[in-house]
Amino acid sequence: MVKITFIQPDGTAQTVTAEEGLTVMEAAKMADVPGIDAECGGACACATCHVYVDAGWREKTGAPSDMEEDMLDFAFDVREESRLCCQIKVTAALDGLVLRVPAKQF
Amino acid sequence: MNAVEPAAGAGPIETDVVIIGAGPCGLFAVFELGLLDLKCHVVDILGKPGGQCSELYPEKPIYDVPALPIVTGQELTDRLLEQIKPFNPVFHFGERIDALAREPDGRFIMTTDDAKQFRAKVVVIAAGGGSFTPKRPPLDGIEAYEGTSVFYSVRRMEDFRGKDVLVVGGGDSALDWTLNLQPLARSLTLLHRRDDFRGAPHSVNEMRRLVDEGKVRLMIGQMTGLDGDAGTLQTVTVKTAGGEEKIVIDAMLPFFGLTMKLGPIADWGINLNENLIPVDTEKFETSEKGIFAIGDINTYPGKLKLILSGFHEAALMAQAAQKIVYPDKKVVFQYTTSSSSLQKKLGVK
Ligand SMILES: Cc1cc2nc3c(=O)[nH]c(=O)nc-3n(C[C@H](O)[C@H](O)[C@H](O)COP(=O)(O)OP(=O)(O)OC[C@H]3O[C@@H](n4cnc5c(N)ncnc54)[C@H](O)[C@@H]3O)c2cc1C
Ligand code: FES
Numbered sequence: 469m470v471k472i473t474f475i476q477p478d479g480t481a482q483t484v485t486a487e488e489g490l491t492v493m494e495a496a497k498m499a500d501v502p503g504i505d506a507e508c509g510g511a512c513a514c515a516t517c518h519v520y521v522d523a524g525w526r527e528k529t530g531a532p533s534d535m536e537e538d539m540l541d542f543a544f545d546v547r548e549e550s551r552l553c554c555q556i557k558v559t560a561a562l563d564g565l566v567l568r569v570p571a572k573q574f
Numbered sequence: 575m576n577a578v579e580p581a582a583g584a585g586p587i588e589t590d591v592v593i594i595g596a597g598p599c600g601l602f603a604v605f606e607l608g609l610l611d612l613k614c615h616v617v618d619i620l621g622k623p624g625g626q627c628s629e630l631y632p633e634k635p636i637y638d639v640p641a642l643p644i645v646t647g648q649e650l651t652d653r654l655l656e657q658i659k660p661f662n663p664v665f666h667f668g669e670r671i672d673a674l675a676r677e678p679d680g681r682f683i684m685t686t687d688d689a690k691q692f693r694a695k696v697v698v699i700a701a702g703g704g705s706f707t708p709k710r711p712p713l714d715g716i717e718a719y720e721g722t723s724v725f726y727s728v729r730r731m732e733d734f735r736g737k738d739v740l741v742v743g744g745g746d747s748a749l750d751w752t753l754n755l756q757p758l759a760r761s762l763t764l765l766h767r768r769d770d771f772r773g774a775p776h777s778v779n780e781m782r783r784l785v786d787e788g789k790v791r792l793m794i795g796q797m798t799g800l801d802g803d804a805g806t807l808q809t810v811t812v813k814t815a816g817g818e819e820k821i822v823i824d825a826m827l828p829f830f831g832l833t834m835k836l837g838p839i840a841d842w843g844i845n846l847n848e849n850l851i852p853v854d855t856e857k858f859e860t861s862e863k864g865i866f867a868i869g870d871i872n873t874y875p876g877k878l879k880l881i882l883s884g885f886h887e888a889a890l891m892a893q894a895a896q897k898i899v900y901p902d903k904k905v906v907f908q909y910t911t912s913s914s915s916l917q918k919k920l921g922v923k
Contacts, residue, residue, distance in 0.1 A: 474910075480851070508631075509632060511630075511631055512636055513634070514630070515629050516834075536591045537768075537770070538772050539768060540767075541743070541744045541745070541768075541772065541830075542709070542830050542831045544711065544712050544796075545796060545798075546767050546796065572712040573712070574709045574710075574711070574712060574830060574833070
């Protein structure tokens, strides 16, 4: 099991255990992480699973694909460290990953 | 539900069934109702058929539609349109059903946001997750400016003549309105988070030409705040690579796609449960006789929000709808494979 920590805008941290092969969004939904709405169920069609990848982890999570970049146009306060977490696959290499939930989603 | 007096004047469009929503379930309902000789008008706030399939995921594959191992959202829509063609449904796109009420004779009268009226014996609500509505940027106080300085669509281009206009977004809507309003506006600024646009290549080229000619100002950045006075927007704060900048404008047009909101359905006097319409599983009828609900909008024990479930619901609903429109007709169960009368309706005989 891979551990992933979500930090809310107010600083509260929640660590969830995720099964390899799932997406980070699925792991967040199963643990009811607030602020990850994921309205489209992971189809990269809604941008309501927007997260900021903590410094130090960005190389491991990689850059968004073209499709994900297009979808990020529909997110609010997009930064260099922005990702749609339904597009991040849980792998052993991500054990300890830290993600920040944005203050506002569309 | 309140009873209303019959409308006066030119009179509503008369039909057997009005289907609210042209998503996959609304489209397939035309087929099942058509086989039973019921004529349909279909209304959707979107400018095109297909609902979620064509608006949210036209290019994405669906793997669980029976007998179609793989089909994209748009292909499914196109195939449904082909399948229902023999029944000549009348579509009303870009219109939302705002009001629904029962008349003294038991029929229903519906009114759109364009004041178009329909009178029908049966209503099928196939409204999915509700009306597609533009997404509102989560900026503090934006509601106060909506309709006065912030617009999600353009009703009259003339309203923007001589104004300082800000268009925000990177898709076709943002590009089209940049190109259309630039000749009228006093100044036009296009704001997008990156220097890459999703719109049609020729619109992107046209926009870049106007930028080169100094007719459009292109800003790469994102909105962070709004300032104004008594419902009138004055400045928008934009964060760019170079820092924050306040730009002075008269009107802002943000284009961040669409989301589904229940909308006017809540005001029709139908029982709702957490924004869904409870129905029985025999007829998929709502708390109001003659008003059915199929597809994503309904709920019942065991409900699955799947396209195939909505198709099944459409078939059973149609049997009950026929009994309302043709109370005296004896219903004979028939297969499309072997019934010559069904095949005649389908135009294959
Ligand atoms: C990304 C994604 C992937 C999916 N993948 C699958 C899949 O693989 N398999 C599957 O079975 N399902 C899938 N679904 C779900 C499927 O798309 C829905 O179940 C289906 O679209 C529901 O169809 P519908 O006809 O009930 O409603 P919708 O498709 O939601 O259409 C409803 C329409 O009604 C209109 N409307 C609502 N209120 C009004 C009003 N008052 N006036 C006028 N118009 C109105 C709306 O604008 C909308 O166009 C997916 C959904 C998404 C978002
Ligand atoms: S869940 Fe919709 S884009 Fe990620």
